[in-house]
Amino acid sequence: MAAKRRVSAAKDKWKLKQWYVIYAPDFFGGVEVGLTPADDPEKVLNRVVEVTLKDITGDFLKGHVKLYFQVYDVKGQNAYTKFKGMKLARSYIRSLVRRRTTRIDGIFNITTKDGYKLRVMAMVIAARRIQTSQERAIRKIMQEIIYKKAEELNFKDFVLEAVNGKIAAEIAKEAKKIYPLKKAEIRKIKVLGEPEVAA
Structure with missing residues (x-):
């Protein structure tokens, strides 16, 4: 019974989560770069997302360039990021x-x-x-x-x-x-x- 209650509680907790759309910084076009779930917008802050330059530009020759964006602001279901770093694969x-x-x-x-x-x-x-x-x-x-x-x-x-x-x-x-x-x-x-x- 205890195990069932834990599973049920986990399901209920997941139901409470909402999806937030993550956007690249404006100087990278402000394009959508991912989704992240959270039950509180405060928990979205400071999350870091990894994308490639290919994901942003569509240029398949740029798939080796990894970009790291960190969420600094959440408005509604939108999460806005700033550039934190880059590295080559x-x-x-x-x-x-x-x-x-x-x-x-x-x-x-x-x-x-x-x-x-x-x-x-x-x-x-x-x-x-x-x-x-x-x-x-x-x-x-x-x-x-x-x-x-x-x-x-x-x-x-x-x-x-x-x-x-x-x-x-x-x-x-x-x-x-x-x-x-x-x-x-x-x-x-x-x-x-x-x-x-x-x-």
């Missing part, structure tokens, strides 16, 4: 790194023009084994371009240029002057802090 990264290539990584903590603090991880794959001095030169190029972009762009524009490959393309353009490249990518972004809002 591990399988995609593995496909780029082959024998006799060189992977150069850079991790940079930046502050955008409008005060958002981000950790940006960039990656360049050289077509062959390269010298340490060449690695340093390429890493310096990565750093200079990423810091320059942070100074010039607000948070939304920086994220879009990173996610859409524009920043990586600029890195590749300069880095290939040091050595022929296979690929340049922004492989991960994490939001570390947001600007304080004046009271």
Whole structure:
């Protein structure tokens, strides 16, 4: 009997739950990206949803770009999100790194023009084994371009240029002057802090 009561209680609890529609941030088009159940709108706040850039754009070539959105506001049955981070799928990264290539990584903590603090991880794959001095030169190029972009762009524009490959393309353009490249990518972004809002 106790087991039946537990099952019945679980069913009743599930019936009380409502479905909330989750929307991407406005600068990603504000499109619907998922549904989540909850018996209280407060429980929807701070939930994180993972989607791919393909889900938003319909571009099948962008399925390896994972985006993370966090719910910050709920109005009625609608849950609105903000960008929390992105990363490339591990399988995609593995496909780029082959024998006799060189992977150069850079991790940079930046502050955008409008005060958002981000950790940006960039990656360049050289077509062959390269010298340490060449690695340093390429890493310096990565750093200079990423810091320059942070100074010039607000948070939304920086994220879009990173996610859409524009920043990586600029890195590749300069880095290939040091050595022929296979690929340049922004492989991960994490939001570390947001600007304080004046009271």
